[in-house]
């Protein structure tokens with residue numbers, strides 16, 4: 001399969017090139033040249049398949065030409081060595097719990113897949129690959145842990161100083177080995193800009209092989225569609241009517257939801273999506289007005305969604321051939337203040353006995369307010385509530401138990417490199433490492 005750039009000003013590339021480069025030479029994002037569909041018989045039988053079996057079938061359809069079959073199977077099975085259960089919350093609303101992986105957030109799926117795929121491609125090469133990743137919290141931990149100890153790969157995690165929770169921070173600043181955490185005096189958008197500038201800098205690229213593990217990378221972004229198929233399969237197993245399925249996705253950079261949209265284009269019968277935003281409402285506004293107006297991000301209690309210029313918006317536009325009307329047909333939006341997020345968390349804990357994290361709360365509320373009669377709703381519970389322990393405890397008035405996996409991170413010693421938000425200093429640092 002070839003991959004093209006959403007900016008259309010550069011030649012198509014192979015999967016390997018798309019994964020190694022991350023961003024296209026014209027600054028566009030890579031998209032698969034064709035979107036293959038899965039056969040009807042796959043969907044007829046899907047209720048009998050496991051997460052790994054489903055994911056492998058989807059992966060084979062997308063990547064089968066580019067990765068040896070046995071290796072692809074190993075990559076998929078190894079990536080998904082944890083559960084992604086669908087849990088009933090209330091009425092026809094279900095939570096797809098994506099927090100059972102090593103760092104307790106959905107980004108484990110894409111990050112683990114990408115680390116293994118890059119390792120596979122890198123076997124044919126000599127020398128180090130340098131992964132640069134900007135994080136607003138969960139990406140850093142998922143990527144750092146996904147790549148920890150992968151040979152031939154060094155990872156630099158850039159994060160905004162003081163803007164991620166202590167627990168999140170411990171997950172990527174304590175690892176050592178091939179992982180370096182860079183504490184940037186600025187916002188998440190500054191971190192993202194530093195990474196993008198590094199990819200565009202000729203001198204740097206001559207000196208070192210750079211790649212991105214942000215959701216702009218196809219190897220992180222596309223595997224996220226696996227669990228939408230698995231959610232559908234679990235509804236089928238429960239005997240749910242799946243003819244009017246709505247999926248609400250707490251969204252920041254829009255990688256997660258865009259993967260789901262491509263899953264739909266591959267034949268997965270999801271009727272429609274809801275993009276649930278916090279106060280960073282750029283996409284919501286776009287749906288209302290047809291105008292895309294990026295803004296500096298606003299800090300909220302759902303901090304992994306504090307994005308003022310969602311990088312995957314270009315992919316949404318591309319997928320729908322820039323038709324605002326077509327986008328609005330498949331996706332609706334909503335935006336919630338911190339007060340509304342907190343209210344949803346408190347009420348859902350009290351009334352349904354279900355503990356939401358601040359991100360999942362946006363998704364759950366989106367279903368509660370946005371589902372029409374006859375629809376069945378799934379929201380993506382993107383992180384474990386314990387990752388935001390203080391916030392969640394203050395809101396629900398109860399204790400949040402920390403899973404053993406998280407406790408282990410918190411015992412480690414923090415090691416970071418401090419950096420200003422200007423590119424000159426960052427470049428100088430990279431030239432020397």
Ligand SMILES: *Cc1c(COP(=O)(O)O)cnc(C)c1O
Pocket residue numbers: 105106107137138139215250251252253254255256257304305359360382383
């Ligand atoms: C990254 C993240 C999001 C946003 O996902 P996007 O793919 O960037 O839209 C939502 N919730 C949590 C917990 C996250 O870590």
